[in-house]
Amino acid sequence: MPDESVTHWLGQLKAGDPAAAGPLWQRYFPKLVALARARLANYPRRAADEEDVALSAFDSFCRDATAGRLPRLEGRDDLWRVLLLITGQKAVDLVRRESAEKRGAGASPACDLASIAGSEPTPEFAALVADEFRRLLDKLPDADLKALAVWKLEGHSNEEVAARWGCVPRTVERRLKVIRSLWAGEVGRE
Amino acid sequence: MSDEFGDVWAPELALRVDAACRRFEARLAAGEHPREDDYLDGFDGAEREALRAELRAVQCQWLAPNETRDQPGPARASVAAPVPPRYRVEGVLGEGGMGVVYKARDTHLNRTVALKMIRDGRAGPSHLARFRAEAEAVAALPHRNVVQIFDTGEYEGKPYLVLEFVAGGTLAERLAHGPLPPPGAARLVETLVRAIHDAHERGIVHRDLKPANVLFAADGAPKVADFGLVKRLDAVAGHTLAGDVMGTPSYMPPEQARGDARDVGPTADVYALGAILYECLTGRPPFRAASVTETIRQVLHDDPIRPRLLRADVPNYLEAVCLKCLEKEPGHRYPTALALADDLQNYLCGRPRPTDRPTSAWRRLEADLYTKNQRSARGLEGSVFCV
Numbered sequence: 385m386p387d388e389s390v391t392h393w394l395g396q397l398k399a400g401d402p403a404a405a406g407p408l409w410q411r412y413f414p415k416l417v418a419l420a421r422a423r424l425a426n427y428p429r430r431a432a433d434e435e436d437v438a439l440s441a442f443d444s445f446c447r448d449a450t451a452g453r454l455p456r457l458e459g460r461d462d463l464w465r466v467l468l469l470i471t472g473q474k475a476v477d478l479v480r481r482e483s484a485e486k487r488g489a490g491a492s493p494a495c496d497l498a499s500i501a502g503s504e505p506t507p508e509f510a511a512l513v514a515d516e517f518r519r520l521l522d523k524l525p526d527a528d529l530k531a532l533a534v535w536k537l538e539g540h541s542n543e544e545v546a547a548r549w550g551c552v553p554r555t556v557e558r559r560l561k562v563i564r565s566l567w568a569g570e571v572g573r574e
Numbered sequence: 575m576s577d578e579f580g581d582v583w584a585p586e587l588a589l590r591v592d593a594a595c596r597r598f599e600a601r602l603a604a605g606e607h608p609r610e611d612d613y614l615d616g617f618d619g620a621e622r623e624a625l626r627a628e629l630r631a632v633q634c635q636w637l638a639p640n641e642t643r644d645q646p647g648p649a650r651a652s653v654a655a656p657v658p659p660r661y662r663v664e665g666v667l668g669e670g671g672m673g674v675v676y677k678a679r680d681t682h683l684n685r686t687v688a689l690k691m692i693r694d695g696r697a698g699p700s701h702l703a704r705f706r707a708e709a710e711a712v713a714a715l716p717h718r719n720v721v722q723i724f725d726t727g728e729y730e731g732k733p734y735l736v737l738e739f740v741a742g743g744t745l746a747e748r749l750a751h752g753p754l755p756p757p758g759a760a761r762l763v764e765t766l767v768r769a770i771h772d773a774h775e776r777g778i779v780h781r782d783l784k785p786a787n788v789l790f791a792a793d794g795a796p797k798v799a800d801f802g803l804v805k806r807l808d809a810v811a812g813h814t815l816a817g818d819v820m821g822t823p824s825y826m827p828p829e830q831a832r833g834d835a836r837d838v839g840p841t842a843d844v845y846a847l848g849a850i851l852y853e854c855l856t857g858r859p860p861f862r863a864a865s866v867t868e869t870i871r872q873v874l875h876d877d878p879i880r881p882r883l884l885r886a887d888v889p890n891y892l893e894a895v896c897l898k899c900l901e902k903e904p905g906h907r908y909p910t911a912l913a914l915a916d917d918l919q920n921y922l923c924g925r926p927r928p929t930d931r932p933t934s935a936w937r938r939l940e941a942d943l944y945t946k947n948q949r950s951a952r953g954l955e956g957s958v959f960c961v
Contacts, residue, residue, distance in 0.1 A: 522864075522865065525589070549666065550603065550665055550666025551599055551603075552599070552632055552635035552636055553635065554628075554631045554632050554635050555595065555596070555599060555632060558591070558592055558595060558628060559592060561583065561588060562583075562585075562588040562589060562592050565583045565584065565585045565587075565588040566585045566588070566589075569584075569585045
């Protein structure tokens with residue numbers, strides 16, 4: 385029987401093998417997004433905030449995804465992969481801290497990650513995903529980068545974004561690289 | 575950890591490479607032929623080669639034939655929103671939440687224009703009428719330093735504007751390279767202020783003045799864009815204060831940041847012009863924080879940092895002008911744009927500054943308390959303040 389735990393799934397994502405993660409993605413992702421959406425809806429709204437526009441766009445995407453329209457995982461550079469890996473890392477850190485507080489060395493973090501992330505999406509993991517999404521969006525220095533992050537999470541292609549911006553696809557690829565570099569720098573930071 | 579995210583640059587390098595490439599691509603988009611070497615300053619060794627490779631790749635894609643376009647450049651953007659047949663899209667100048675601004679060719683008059691299409695179709699008839707009325711008001715404002723409106727209309731149920739095409743970039747782009755010399759800053763802002771005064775005389779308040787809305791013509795003349803329309807466009811699309819069109823609150827007076835539209839009059843523009851002067855002198859707007867919420871808090875409650883603390887070469891005179899524009903209380907600012915323009919002219923002519931109300935925080939507090947005391951009918955509130 386294949387290992388269907390989210391720990392295994394994140395491991396496959398981490399190894400850069402989104403295709404292997406496909407079946408679980410189909411099953412896990414809509415539920416995860418539905419839970420994360422509820423969390424996002426509870427954030428206090430900010431006045432005159434371009435981020436709110438991005439988030440409300442994201443909200444309608446979550447509605448579609450919950451109804452079964454999924455973005456494809458595009459490969460190593462996919463922003464969902466990056467977001468989920470960062471969140472997974474954060475969940476591991478949380479578990480590690482909690483078990484260290486309890487009694488020093490505990491069970492292996494990978495096992496405990498499953499208790500947060502679950503083989504079914506748990507509200508805790510979805511809340512972490514939503515929190516990380518919001519926090520990572522805050523790290524992007526301009527509205528264009530924020531919009532790009534949301535569009536990519538919604539599953540738009542680089543060509544579509546290029547047409548929208550009136551630029552060449554290479555520029556979209558480069559700006560995605562900027563996002564990944566800014567987000568990679570955030571790993572392990574509060 | 576970073577190898578899990580594929581081939582990543584250091585964040586600081588990524589942002590610098592991206593900024594250089596975007597400047598380069600903007601020139602390509604304008605039909606120019608930028609030279610790689612002009613964009614490599616400040617990059618050495620491997621970083622320089624990384625940037626050079628990126629610039630080449632961008633240029634190759636611009637020049638390569640593309641099945642979805644018959645000309646170099648991303649005319650493909652025209653698929654994003656249909657445009658009236660009279661106009662041929664040549665590129666995208668900007669994009670906001672409500673719509674997109676194209677560089678377009680008016681095939682009847684054979685001239686280049688900026689075509690602003692409203693993407694959102696939720697406009698009701700009364701909104702459209704108001705939108706048109708305001709467009710007409712600006713059309714009646716022929717001023718060398720205001721971006722002219724050539725035409726307005728509706729296409730497939732969505733309103734659009736045809737505007738003068740201004741080729742020389744924005745003040746925001748210029749300020750990205752650093753502040754301006756003080757006399758140049760004063761002259762530029764004085765020109766803008768006089769254009770705005772002309773509009774005020776006709777009952778039009780801009781309400782969204784910021785460096786990104788100041789364009790430069792090919793001959794260097796500054797031109798105010800988005801004249802009073804941004805707010806109207808917001809209304810057309812059924813949006814309120816929130817929304818990406820409103821953008822940054824860095825140039826917004828407190829009364830506007832609070833969202834109280836009734837209080838937003840000509841002195842709101844005086845405030846924004848002061849904020850623009852501040853940024854021209856110091857290279858940064860008076861208030862800018864990591865989040866919009868924090869910026870709004872600063873706009874409402876904090877005093878701006880004195881420009882001379884940021885740049886010692888800012889003249890006392892211009893510092894006083896900035897701070898007077900940026901007063902929280904509209905009544906403490908210049909009463910009219912004309913008064914501000916005259917003060918700037920005074921500086922440019924080398925005349926001494928007329929005596930002003932006190933600007934130190936303590937003296938201002940005293941003056942405010944005095945005003946409050948005067949207003950306080952029974953004196954009870956006032957006596958508390960007087961302790």
